[in-house]
Amino acid sequence: MKRAARLNAILDLLAADGEVNVDELVDRFGASAATTRRDLDSLAEQRLLTRTHGGAVAHSVAYELPIRYKSHQRAQQKESIAQAAAALVAPGMVVGLSGGTTTTAIAAALAARDDLAVGSGITVVTNAVNIAAQLATRPDIKVVVTGGVIHSRSYELVGPFVEQLLRGVRLDIAFIGVNGMDAAAGATTQDEREAAVNRMMAERARRAVVVTDSSKLGTVAFAAVGGAELFPVLLTDDGADAATLADLRAAGYEVLTS
Template sequence: MKRAARLNAILDLLAASGEVTVEDLVERFGASQATTRRDLDSLAEQRLLTRTHGGAVAQAVAYELPIRYKSHLRTQQKKAIAQAAAELVLPGMVVGLSGGTTTTAIAAALAARDDLAEGGGITVVTNAVNIAAQLATRPDIKVVVTGGVIHSRSYELVGPFVEQLLRGVRLDIAFIGVNGMDAASGASTQDEREAAVNRMMAERARQAVVVTDSSKLGITAFASVGEAELFPVVLTDADADAATLAALREAGYEVRTA
């Protein structure tokens, strides 16, 4: 297992159980004790966990891995989703992008399109500062960044300033990244502030699309974003479980796989 995936898995275990031991991690992941201790020390230095004798315990903020680690996970699936999402965008459109690794991949796919300039370009409205920086050098993409307070783990701007700007715009299509997508409970995120922004961005769009890799299907995170009335389309990857896709379709979602 690569280091980024191992760090992600360690924090997932902490979120589920509240504590881990070096011995348990060695048995689970097959890394040496020295490597495992270095992993825990690295996460502790970033204040993502608290080291203990023989292991670690969760910090209050350790429910979600920072985006710089998550960007290395399931990259091929996210690229496939991003390409399919980018194909839905036509020149002249106003596109909403929430934060997240999948939407960051969509931004990269849009930046790679040469045909947008011929049609007058597009406008991207985003609350993710990393996405704004990624697109800022493209003259055919007008970038509108919401105000707000930056979330250090996801690079998303949250709070009332974001909502104030979104109330004044209309989007043709919005791509919303999530931490969970479940047939019964709908789209959800780990942070209630991000959920509020994502919900408003979706409400301001003619079409709102949940973009998520298949590992998040069937998962319910802390804060609800919306159900099929708000998100008629779910775009995921081809590794998705057939029964999970069938349940989403039964719940009223149009599910597309890339």
């Protein structure tokens, strides 16, 4: 297993179990004990875990991987969602994109659509610096970046400067990534600052769409973003559980699967 994949897998185990030990990782991945310790030390230097004697523990209960480690998780499902989301965008639209791996995939799908260059192209408003950088080389896409303070785990700009800019714009459609989507609790994220920005971006859009892969359905994260009154549409992949989708539709969501 390559080092990047091994680091991702270590963080997945840590997120699931809260702790890992060197012997377990050696047995699971086949790397030497010395290599495994170096892996843990590297992740500790990035403040992604806390080293212990013989292993490591997660920093907190609300453990969340940085976007650079999450980008390869459920990649096929996110790509499918991204293609379906991009199909909802027409030339000339103003599109809001929150941060996250699914919305990053949507940005790539939009950049690949040559037909959006017709007329005035499209405008993308985002609070994610990685998405802005990804689209900056496309002359047919006008990129508007909010101000704010960068959240190191998600590359999202948060805080009052973001909200100040969003109050002055109108969006045709906004795609909002979340950490959890539940029929009763609605859309949720791990960070209250991201939730506030996501909520305002959705409020400024004529059509707000929650985009999330099916693994997050039925999950409730820390901070509430909004329910069906804010997000009339949910776009997810075709691996979603039928009963969960039925509950979401009963709660008032229009559910689209890709």
